[in-house]
Amino acid sequence: MPNLFHPPIFSQWRDDFTAAIAGVLVSVPQSMAYGIILGGVMGNAWGGVGVLSALYGSVLVGLLTALFGGCPMMVTGPRASTSLVLATLVGQLLRSRALTGLVDPAPTALALASVAVCLAGMMQIVFAVLRLGRLSRFIPYPVITGFLNGSALLILASLVWSATGVPKQSSVAALLWHLDEIRPATLALSLTTAAVILAAPRLFKRAPAPLVGLVSGCLGYYGLAALGFGPAAGSTVPPLPDHGAVRLVIGQVGGLLAGSDAAELWTLLLPAALSIAALATLDTLLSASAIDALTLRRSNGTRELLALGLANAVAGLFTMMPGSGGMARTMAVLKGGGRTAAAVLLTALLTLAVTIVLAPLISYLPQAVMAGLLLTVGLGLVDAWPLDLARRLIRTRGGQAAARFDLFEVLVVVAAAVLINLPAAVAVGALVSLLSFASRMARTPIRRCYRASGLAARLSGDTERQVFLRHHGHRIAVIEIEGALFFGTVSEVEARVDELIAEGVSHLVLDLKRVSSIDTTGARALERLNAKLARVDGFLALGYLEQERRSRRGDGFGDDDRRRQSNSRRLWLELDLPGTLAKLGSDRLLPDIDQAVAVCERHLAQTLATQADEVPAAGTMPILHGIGRDGLRQLRPYVTRHVFRTGETIFHQGAAPDSVYLIALGRADVVIDLPRTDRKLRVQTLVPGTVFGEMAVIDPKPRSANIVATAPTRCWRLAAEDWHRLQVEQPDLAFRLIGNVAMIFAERLRAANTLLVELEA
Structure with a gap:
């Protein structure tokens, strides 16, 4: 059944309509910015085609996922990662042997790239049928961070020419030989637009930041034009083509895909299709999890993936950009008061109306202003965690091997994205993930799980604790973990903790005596466990993890000092480098299980209305x-x-x-x-x-x-x-x-x- 019947369509239409307007004000500028990325690769004359492809893609994908998806409140549309992959593919196709003889190869390159979009949609359908979406949780955090930072660098690099007014050159490094051609007015307009967008959330609480930036930038551009500085501020976006330009692609490229150069074309199309499918799937499932936490609903990831795959497959048939779930558009709808899936549907319909009715006005948008908008998109993708990790590693003279490997993963993925392309970065990230998983692979990390009530018999002579544990120990669980706690094993620990919480456990002791290492994903998992237990007035204690009181630089240790090489110190450093210990607090680090359980007992006793099971006078x-x-x-x-x-x-x-x-x-x-x-x-x-x-x-x-x-x-x-x-x-x-x-x-x-x-x- 479509989502619009659960709850009934337009049951809260006033709130949903208002939310849809807020969603459009965020979605349209974003889609246009991503369209500019695609149009820029095709050539300045084709910038309007990219914008139209992105706008129509957000409409079609948004409609189908709103009707048939498994996360009713998710607003879908073009995303930075998939837009970059598509733009990279178009650039490769323009340079391919199959298109060298064409007078204007740009339309054909776009049609061929749309075949990859269609294939990506079909792959997503296969992912959903085979339940492969769950594999996204095995992608380590450093790989995701590396891909985001690589995407950010590519976006920023693509803006160099439109933001400075310098004619496009063969590489970004060529700008050094054309510094005298930089137009100060164009650069100032781009930077000012970006600054307004970044400052808008603090200055204008209700208005969407991208819209404020666009309006401010346009006012500045046409103000300069009125003063006679129009040429110095750069040109505007090329006019949009006729809406009929979005048409079925099969007839345009069928001969090429079966011709003499078919092998070269398929070699380009298939990796790009797989990259788009993987990135769109990851974006969507991560967004669905975040939306579930906000709306207190449980989405159906398989159904959402099926609907998204169908939508992208159809979008590819009509030269539209692929879409996926995103938090910026969704948050605009939720904060605007959206209550049902009708808000998401109305967002798509209003976007269609804007595209059709206001299309002529798009050609009045200055390219420098759009560059400023894209600049904020690129900066928003930057994850500063690798820089913080590098700083901590320098301060600790190398740190632990796990932290060094995490940083290596980030650098490899970023290098692949920048030096080769995004599809290569996806492949490298997958390879690095597999190698990391194989190098640290171990049996299930949970050695044993038991309740603290079983410890009462060991407390001879302590009647009060015996009585307390006998009758409240079922609310305190101890999990013994062995091996490496890393991205391949933390999901099992989290699932077991979820089961314990459902069974009434509110206090948890993790026995880390036999843990060999904890990577960044494992550290983040401990933070999530702490947050889950806090929601049920619980407590997380870490056993066999003493607080390190000596210098992290290694000062004060001799070469033969065993404490320096102890497991407790190593785990402490692995949790301290990502900042996890600062978030948990030192009161949760205990030298053994008995003391950890005792801390949980005291915390539990404080939360109970009475001192449990005391024999009253x-x-x-x-x-x-x-x-x-x-x-x-x-x-x-x-x-x-x-x-x-x-x-x-x-x-x-x-x-x-x-x-x-x-x-x-x-x-x-x-x-x-x-x-x-x-x-x-x-x-x-x-x-x-x-x-x-x-x-x-x-x-x-x-x-x-x-x-x-x-x-x-x-x-x-x-x-x-x-x-x-x-x-x-x-x-x-x-x-x-x-x-x-x-x-x-x-x-x-x-x-x-x-x-x-x-x-x-």
Whole structure:
């Protein structure tokens, strides 16, 4: 079923329409900027074709994914990575032998590149059918960072000519021989536009930053033109072609793909298609995960990938740019008030209206202003983490091998992107990932997982901790990890922790005694685990990881100092270099498991409403308030002690009210049988010092609930006949007990009133 029926289409159309306008204001400038990248490769006269291809691509891909995708609130469209791959492919095709004889090879190159887009869509469909999208989680963080930084450098390099006004040369380095041709007005306009876009979020809270930058840049350009400096500020975007230029490509290139130069063409098309498919899939799945966290919904990654593959395949047939999920467009819709998938659909439809109605105005956009917009896109892709890692490695004189390898991965992928092309960077990144995985591959990292309740028997002489762990230890889990904690194994640890949290665990101890290394992806996973546990008022402790108090430069260690080479110190450095330890805090680093569990116990005790399972003094029990030692001696002959096993029912719902109970040790749940069903509802947990069944001394009606022991429980029981005997033989004591029961009822009534007030408020 299409997404628009879940919830019904236009069920909140006012909010969705407003959100769609916000989405268009962000999506259209972005799509135009990516179209300029494509048009720039084809030649200045074809810049309008690239813009039109990008705008129509955002419309088509946005419509199909909104209707049939698995992440209803995701807004799709052209992205920087796939746009660069497509532009690189067009440039390669223009230089190919198959197109050298053509008078104007640009349209044919675009048609051939669109075949790669179509193939990429088909590959995405195969990815979805084979459930290959899950492989994206095995891409290490340094490879992703390297690709993003490589893409950023390529975008910035492509802007050199339009931002400076210098005629395009064979390479960026050639600018050094043409510095005298730089147009200061053009460069100033580009930089000013970029600065306005970067500053806009702080100055204009509601207006989209790209729109503010475009308007400001256009005002500046035409202001210069009015003063007679128009030529110095550069030219405008070439006029858009007729909308019919977006047409079916098969008839245009079918002969070339089957001709004598077919092998050369397919050698270019297939790697590019695979790169576009892989990058679009990665972008989409990562965005879907982020959107799920924002909307508190669970998307269907397979369905989203199927819809995206279909959309890109159709887009490729009509020379449109490929699309994928992105956070900038989606955040604009969400912040604009979007509530249903209709907001995403309206974003695509409004983009179509803008493309058709306002297309003539696009040719009035200055190229220097568009260069400024693209400059912010390139800067937005930069991930500064490798620079921070390099700085930390220099400060620590080389650091650990894992950190050095992470930095090496980043540099290799960036070098492949800049020196060869983006498809090569994708291939190199995949190869580096495989080599890294093979070099660190080990068996499952989870050696053993157990609850802290099993440690109670080891705490001889510490009664309080024994009692606490017996009855609350199930909320503290210990996971022993062995081998390397890296990008190939962290997903299993995270999945196990998710299961534990679902089972009621809120406090986690990771035993790192047998861990050989932790890479950056593993360090980031520890940060995510800490955040997950914090959401359930929990705590993450790391065992066998002492805080390093000596200099990280190695000062103070002799060549034979074993501490310098210890596993604890090595893990500490591997977590400190990415900044993970600073985010977790030093209070979570413990030298052994016993101390780590003890820290979790203290934290858990603070979050509980009562100190669990302590044996309260008689004077602190509400039912025995004011009785005194003499009163207890008088009461003793009338009560009997009973012990109940875990899971044993103390009394059943509907049973005759024959006695009153007082919990001395243990824990029990109040469970109600729901009428006309087999279901049961737990409404309360009873702890030591609690009296229950006291209605038996007042109301002869049947019991209203079941009482089930959830731990070994010891109770004192006052039978109905003994109560009547106590009233006759010890009337003062009986009167005191009745007064205490009345006080208990009064406290419960007061609590109920408070709850009602809070609910009404």
